[in-house]
Amino acid sequence: MEQIIAKIDGMMCGMCESHMNDMVRNNFKVKKVTSSHAKKETVIVAEEGFDDAKFTEEVEKLGYKVLGIEHQPYEKKGLFHRK
Structure with missing residues (x-):
């Protein structure tokens, strides 16, 4: 699994976050998605594999702008997680 952090410009409120999350769920196979207008990220x-070009295109259809996309390995951290 991987974690994708997309910096997004234009989200102003909780409804913007909801629109972004719905768009991601409807267009991509994801386990989890969260958006924050305060942090300007999804x-x-x-x-x-995650299609960055398609993501950017779908974000722009919503009226927002992708400032950057970062991929990193995702490691689930549970209650009994130890390193």
Whole structure:
């Protein structure tokens, strides 16, 4: 699994976050998605490859702008997680 952190410009409120999350769920196979207008980011956890170009296109359809996309390995941290 991987975690995708997308910096998004234009989200102003909780409804913007909801629109972003719905768009991601409807267009991509994801395990989890959260958006924050305060942090100006959307964080996605996905198992399969993630299409950055399609994501950028869909975000722009909503009226927002992608400032950057970062991919990193995702490690689930549970109650008994130890390193």
